[in-house]
Amino acid sequence: MSGGAPQFAKLPKPPYYAVIFSALRTPGDGQNYGATAARMVELAQQQPGYLGIESTRGEDGFGITVSYWDSEAAILAWKQQLDHSEARRQGRERWYQHYELRVAKVERAYGMP
């Protein structure tokens, strides 16, 4: 992913929820992937309960995207959003060799002093 979002998410105090998405890209189809990833970030930002996103990918094609949400219900609604469902299907079929997704409740957080 990584779609023009600022690097660090500005988040409220915990508790809130994190979706940790780690994925290894397939080679190729970079243009469609990049445009879709950028659009998914835009769409996520419009979803109720969206708090922020952090995303990065190394030169080896392995990336981690963490999106933050105010509730489990918000995560479920985003999963079911129609364009996102279609992007997820393309992700499984074309863009990712493998991915892992973990949903977690953030209990505490701190930044660099």
Place this chain on the structure above:
Amino acid sequence: MSGGAPQFAKLPKPPYYAVIFSALRTPGDGQNYGATAARMVELAQQQPGYLGIESTRGEDGFGITVSYWDSEAAILAWKQQLDHSEARRQGRERWYQHYELRVAKVERAYGMP
């Protein structure tokens, strides 16, 4: 970070804990940083309660490392490990422009079908 660990962590079924560490590197001092990061991954793997790690960094210097642990107590012990404390000090002083750290309880997880 990213220290020769395999890309995807093999984890047990939830619940377990995640430490989500996002950080923007300073330019330079790459050699000391790389060696220390690799050593920290080795050390973490020897800690009680360590489950796995996933880490990546983009060309812009922004990286996300997620380490997984079986309990909050394991995370606390790792935080207090002496060499890790020293590495964290150097991180704050030399290697990172900024970082954010979030501790979360993973409640559910699934991989690509």
